[in-house]
Each structure stands twice: as C-alpha cells, then as structure tokens.
Amino acid sequence: MPAPNAITPDKLARLVASPSAPRIIDLRDGPTEAIPGSLFPVLLDPTQWGYASGSSAVLIDTDGSGLAVAAAAILRSEGVAAEVLDGGFAAWAASGLPTVSLVHLPPRHDDGQTWWVTRARPKVDRIACPWLIRRFVDPQARFLFVAPGDVLTVAKQQQAEPFDVADEGVFWSHRGERCTFDIMVEAFGLDAHEPLVRLATIVRGADTDRLDLVPEAAGLLAISLGLSRIHSDDHAQLEAGMAVYDALYRWCRDAQGEKHNWSSHQPARGKVSS
Incomplete structure (x- = not known):
C-alpha cells in the first residue's frame, strides 16, 4: 500500500x-x-x-x-x-x-522547452510527430511551421530542431520505407511499447501511401486530409489532430478487441413472463 x-x-x-x-x-x-x-x-x-x-x-x-x-x-x-x-x-x-x-532530445531553451520546426500545411507525419513529442517526450514543446525553403534557416536562427525534412543533414526524417514517426519512436526508446508500434504502422501506411499495411491507415489519411482543409492555421490543425492521435493511441493500447455493430451495444432483452 x-x-x-x-x-x-x-x-x-x-x-x-x-x-x-x-x-x-x-x-x-x-x-x-x-x-x-x-x-x-x-x-x-x-x-x-x-x-x-x-x-x-x-x-x-x-x-x-x-x-x-x-x-x-x-x-x-x-x-x-x-x-x-x-x-x-x-x-x-x-x-x-x-x-x-533523452539522448536525442535537442537542447532546451531558457524557458525549459524544446523547439521544433517543420514545413507548413501538415498532413500526417507533421501532426503525428508533434503528438508523440508532446505526449511522451516534452509536453511543453514549441512547434514552428514555415515554408519548406525556410525550415533549415529558421532552425539555425531559432535553435529549433528540424523534422520531417528531406535533407541529408536532418536526423528526424524518412529512412527507406519508414517515416519520421517511426524514427522518433525508435530514437526515443519507445519501440518496446507495443501500442506505439501499432500506431506507427498506421501512421506509416497513411503517410507513405501504403494503405495496404493496416485497414486503419486509410481512415487516418482521410481524417488528416479533411483536417487540413478545415483549418487554415497550422497550430489550430495541430490541436485538432492531437485528439485524433489520442484516440488512435488508446485504441491501440486497449480497445482493439472491442467490436461494434447494430446489435453489439443493444441492451439485453428481458424474458417475457408467461
């Protein structure tokens, strides 16, 4: 006790x-x-x-x-x-x-936050990665969204960690068939946590047009594209996307066995007395 x-x-x-x-x-x-x-x-x-x-x-x-x-x-x-x-x-x-x-965690700013920068108008990886960072790595992390050609310049000027950028000098990026979310799960030592491994497969399928990997990848892609059209502000989209990944993570963690159809949630009918 x-x-x-x-x-x-x-x-x-x-x-x-x-x-x-x-x-x-x-x-x-x-x-x-x-x-x-x-x-x-x-x-x-x-x-x-x-x-x-x-x-x-x-x-x-x-x-x-x-x-x-x-x-x-x-x-x-x-x-x-x-x-x-x-x-x-x-x-x-x-x-x-x-x-x-914490080995690969970028240096913190004076306010204790880590700063990250990526391309504007995120879809899948650039929402999934901030979710992973805020929920598992640094809850107070700050994210900057800029034009693709400005990412590395802003990273240097603001001491922000670039991610999901196609540049040989960027650590947090795609490698082979794996997306940036995969790399973060592994580098932060979370690849032994089975729910995140399941979620990484869904993210990879949606982000790399491998919708055959798992059925949920197509749903995540549809929701991600819908969110990008609802929100013109990247930070508003990120906040909305946090709820999506919270739900997917909980499903991966403890809801995969639950089924739902017309009869699965109907109350049991009592016997009619004779």
Whole structure:
C-alpha cells in the first residue's frame, strides 16, 4: 500500500500520455531516461512553477524519499493535488514500464522547452510527430511551421530542431520505407511499447501511401486530409489532430478487441413472463 499522497507506478502508467494526465515533474539531476511526458523544472522552488490551484502533479525522484516529498508538500500548500511516485523512478523502471530516452532530445531553451520546426500545411507525419513529442517526450514543446525553403534557416536562427525534412543533414526524417514517426519512436526508446508500434504502422501506411499495411491507415489519411482543409492555421490543425492521435493511441493500447455493430451495444432483452 503506498504512503499517503503517493501514487503507484501501475496507477500512474494508466494516466501517462493521456490528455488528462497530471504534470509529471522529474527532479533528478541530468537523467538520460525518464517516464514518458516528464517535465524538468528550470527553477528549484516549487512556488515559482506557476501551477494553478486545482491542478494535479506527480513528483519524481530516484526512490520516492528525496526531493519529491518536500516539493509535493509545497505544491499541496499552493492548492495543487500533488503526489509522489511511490518508490520513485527506480520503482517505475523495476516494473518494466515504458521509459523515454533523452539522448536525442535537442537542447532546451531558457524557458525549459524544446523547439521544433517543420514545413507548413501538415498532413500526417507533421501532426503525428508533434503528438508523440508532446505526449511522451516534452509536453511543453514549441512547434514552428514555415515554408519548406525556410525550415533549415529558421532552425539555425531559432535553435529549433528540424523534422520531417528531406535533407541529408536532418536526423528526424524518412529512412527507406519508414517515416519520421517511426524514427522518433525508435530514437526515443519507445519501440518496446507495443501500442506505439501499432500506431506507427498506421501512421506509416497513411503517410507513405501504403494503405495496404493496416485497414486503419486509410481512415487516418482521410481524417488528416479533411483536417487540413478545415483549418487554415497550422497550430489550430495541430490541436485538432492531437485528439485524433489520442484516440488512435488508446485504441491501440486497449480497445482493439472491442467490436461494434447494430446489435453489439443493444441492451439485453428481458424474458417475457408467461
């Protein structure tokens, strides 16, 4: 049984990468891997983090008995529903739960965010990749959409990481039959997480005109093209697309076995008494 104001790794795992997930705040010094969706505060004082009363947070340290305990207590005094991960990151890793590798994470700006830049008018890969980054790698990541010929210039000027660009010097791009989303899943060490592997096949099929890979690829392509015509603003399209990938991820994670037809959700009929 976890201590008061603590959450078990298994319970937190069910919340990770969901729109309603608490802020996962990692207080360890210079980790190379982390719980997906973790934040790394620039300031040490929790009262300066600016979290609103009524919000929720989970504090992470090495074993659940260090800095996280005090930080969670301070946040609770600010009205934040703050818990400590029971057993800390060590317990999470020992449970075999997914972790994200930070080795390929680009340098953070002074505000703690990573900045990314890609081509304007996104369709599939350029929405799927930001979703992956925000849900699993950096929830506060900033994305810039510019004309194709300006991507590398803006990347250099703004210290933003280019992605989904056909240039030999860009790390985050297509390789062979794999799309950029595939590369990110692998490079961030998430290729052992089966739901993301399933989702990557759907994204690859929709993004590379391989609709034969899985039936869901055609549906994703249709939705992506529809969104691109609804929204003239790339950031509005990204926000709308986040819900699409949230739903696909949850389907990949725990809804594939559920069927739906005219009779599957009808209430059971009671017997007529004689």
